[in-house]
Amino acid sequence: MDVGAFVAAHLPPAPARVLEVGCGRGDLARSLAGAGHAIVAIDPDAPRGDIFRAVSLEDFEHPERFDAVVAIRSLHHIHDLSGAVAKVARLLGPGGRVLVYEHAWERFDERTARWYLEQRGGRADTPGAVERCLDEWSAQHRSLHTAAAMRAALDSHFAAREFAWTAYLSDELGPGVAREQEQRLIEAGAIAATGFFYVGARPS
Numbered sequence: 001m002d003v004g005a006f007v008a009a010h011l012p013p014a015p016a017r018v019l020e021v022g023c024g025r026g027d028l029a030r031s032l033a034g035a036g037h038a039i040v041a042i043d044p045d046a047p048r049g050d051i052f053r054a055v056s057l058e059d060f061e062h063p064e065r066f067d068a069v070v071a072i073r074s075l076h077h078i079h080d081l082s083g084a085v086a087k088v089a090r091l092l093g094p095g096g097r098v099l100v101y102e103h104a105w106e107r108f109d110e111r112t113a114r115w116y117l118e119q120r121g122g123r124a125d126t127p128g129a130v131e132r133c134l135d136e137w138s139a140q141h142r143s144l145h146t147a148a149a150m151r152a153a154l155d156s157h158f159a160a161r162e163f164a165w166t167a168y169l170s171d172e173l174g175p176g177v178a179r180e181q182e183q184r185l186i187e188a189g190a191i192a193a194t195g196f197f198y199v200g201a202r203p204s
Helices: 003-010 027-034 081-091 110-119 129-141 147-155 169-173 179-187
Strands: 017-021 038-042 066-072 092-103 159-166 195-201
Touching: 003 027, 003 066, 003 092, 017 027, 027 038, 027 066, 066 081, 081 092, 081 147, 092 147, 110 129, 110 169, 147 159, 147 195, 159 179, 169 179
Parallel strands: 017 038, 017 066, 066 092
Antiparallel strands: 092 195, 159 195
């Protein structure tokens, strides 16, 4: 399942009041608006447009509660993770849903590094190549929140409705690598899943 399909499958029926946290270029937000949802999309670097707000989650305020909050690859680098998740819970109405797609970077292991190197055009059989890849990966990502930390923060405010490990690296590698290919390798046990989907509900 790709990210768009995941979000569409778990949002309340349109027209739902939806907040997207960390909207980036705004592609998902525009798609949700086109599907009839009342979307507000926030990001410090949000594009211009009626549905967008150039603001961080920490500074965002809204007079009404939302039916759903969508956070796609945005929680792992928020400094105050606990405060951010608590803010999301406050922005949701009773029974509101949080939909998360995130990075489980700490699951990147040797077999996954070999595949990752090959997709980038590298030679995994070159002596020391896999070890260097693992070291570089750790150096680039160790300041980010782990999947376990994000799951714990979410579970402290929401009742989990769905959790699933999923593909992630294909999003970083770009259009030359199909998400379906990565997912098949995960399901075959050839590489590790470095992403997850989470759906939680705010207690009524």
